[in-house]
Amino acid sequence: MQINVNLNGTEQSHDVEPRLLLVHYIRDVAGETGTHWGCDTSNCGACVVWLDDVPVKSCTVLAVMADKHRVTTIEGLAVGGVLDPVQQGFMECHGLQCGFCTPGMMMTARWLLDHNPNPSELEIREALSGQLCRCTGYHNIVKSVQWAAAHPATVGAST
Amino acid sequence: MQTPRSFEYERATSVDHAIALLERLGPEARLVAGGHSLLPMMKLRLAAPEHLIDINPLVADLSYVRVEGNEVRIGAMTRHAELLASPIIAEHFAILTDAEKVIADPIVRNRGTIGGSICQADPSEDLSAAFAALKASVLIRSGTGERLISARDLHVGPYETAVGPAEMLTEVRIAIRAGSGSAYEKVERRVGDWAVAASGAWVQMSGDTVADAGIGLTALGVAHFCSPEAEAVLIGHAPTAEVIAAAGAAAASITNPPTDQRGPSDYKRHLADILTQRAITRAVARALGRN
Structure with a gap:
């Protein structure tokens, strides 16, 4: 099936099997x-990405469901070579160790700050509660989000 | 790598179109909304529909929470996050707000829908128990019309509902009743997990007496996710500690929970008792607070 996806602002067109999961589309096709x-x-x-600006787990969304929709991934966070505050x-806060969970954590963190610029520690932990860090580096992840909340000067994907 | 079996993909453009597709494609076709119940089953090959009919384009028509007359109507495509954020729900049915806080996790709640959750009919699903406690109704559309049935009658058995192969659940309706309150209590091992056990209570107070009540249970092997036995203990009585304890015991007595990785049967039955008591206590407090 032919799908057209706006991936990080770029129109993409691919022929995919209906059973292809969005995460595999993003990685292996795009x-x-x-x-x-x-x-x-x-x-x-x-695997958290934004589908029409809402964080979703892309292993549980079909690529065909993103047809004619916007998908934003970690590659879409920095703008013009300037890192997003997240x-x-x-x-700044050593928020990643092995880095595996980092892209998903950042996509959720950016979305949280877009909707709640000054979250409490509890709100940050709640927002990230569906995401696992197998290094167990949660404390520094929370501190990293707090740092971003305190330094909102550069705005990336939210613009 | 988990990959669903191959299927044909269709996209519905209206409720009528979705139903027409179901009629044309037959019983091996399934609707998919948020997909957070069905797609995991398909990835594990526990479900293998030949045709998948994507109803996400219907979100504009079927995503709403609104008051009509003396009831609240919830569209089947309402995402869990929207139900959680709804001030109408928070005002009238705190049990749903309680439940949504502990359904899956925030990211899954962004995508999963309430219609999809209850139609999956997982025996550990939370909203099924909450809607059973609230004595809600569900609207089911077909090519020839629509029918309204009790949410308690929706569930025929594990993963089986009263929704026919060419029918579609489109709405949940819940009566707003003065002097009522509700609450949901769940024990889960970690964020996002299914319940070890959960209980929901809805009560309508008349002065100091319980005029009507609903008790919903999930993950406890209870038919139709409800305990009329516990409701009978409450109705017509003041909700004293003794009465609430008797209702908890009545709820626990009808449970038949499996021993599994979430705990032994006896433990879950104990939870059914305690969680039912806590839910009733909070529901009564909320009902009286509103009065």
């Missing part, structure tokens, strides 16, 4: 490998 494929069971959240925050 070639954007920043989105990670983790548990396959909508538990871990490594990305900067993960650098």
Whole structure:
């Protein structure tokens, strides 16, 4: 089936099987490998991307469901070579160790800050509660999001 | 890598179109909304529909929470996150807000729909118990018309509903009743997991007496997700500690939970008792607070 997807602002057109999952479409067909494929069971959240500006687990969405829709991945976060504050925050606060969960964590964090610019620690933890860090680096992930909330100067994907 | 078996994909442009597709494609066709119940089943090859009819384009028609007359109507395509955020739901049916906070996780709630959840009819599904407690109704459309049935009659058995092969559940309706309150209590091992056990309570107070009540149970092997036995203990009585304890015991007595990785049967039966008592206590407090 022919699908047309706006991936990070670029129109993409591909012929895909209906059973192809969005995460595999993004990585293997469109070639954007920043989105990670983790548990396959909508538990871990490594594959979180935005579908029409809403975070979803892309292992549990069909690629054909994204036809004529917008998909934003971690590659869409930095604008003009300038890191999004969330990305900067993960650098400043050592928010990643192995980095596997990082793209999904950042996509959810950016969405949270777009809707709640000054979240409490509890709100950050709640927002990220569907995502796993197997390094167990949650504390620094939360600090990274707090850093981004305190430094909103550069705005990336939200614009 | 989990990949569903091959299927033909169709996209519905209206409810009538979806039903016409179901009629044409036969019983091996399935509707998919958010897909967060069905797609995992398909990835595990526990479900293998020959045709998948995507109803996400109907979200403009079927995503709503609104008051009509003395009832609240919820469109089947309402996403869990929308139900959780709804001020109408928070005002009238706190049990649903309680439940939505512990259904899956925030990202899954962005995509999963309430119609999809209850039509999947997983025996551990939360809204099924909450709607059973609220004595809600569901609207089912077909090519020849529509019918309204009790949410308690929706569930025929595990993964089986009263929705026919060429029918579509389009709406949930819940009566707004003065002096009522509700609450949901769930024990889960971790965020996003299915319930070890959960209980929901709805009560309508008349002065100090329970005039009407609904008790919903999930993950406990209870038919139709409800306990009329516990309701009978409450109705017509003041909700004293003794009465609430008796209702909890009545609810637990009808459970038949399986021993599995979420715990032994005895433990779950104990939870049924305690969680039912807690849910009733909170529901009564909310009902009286509103009075």
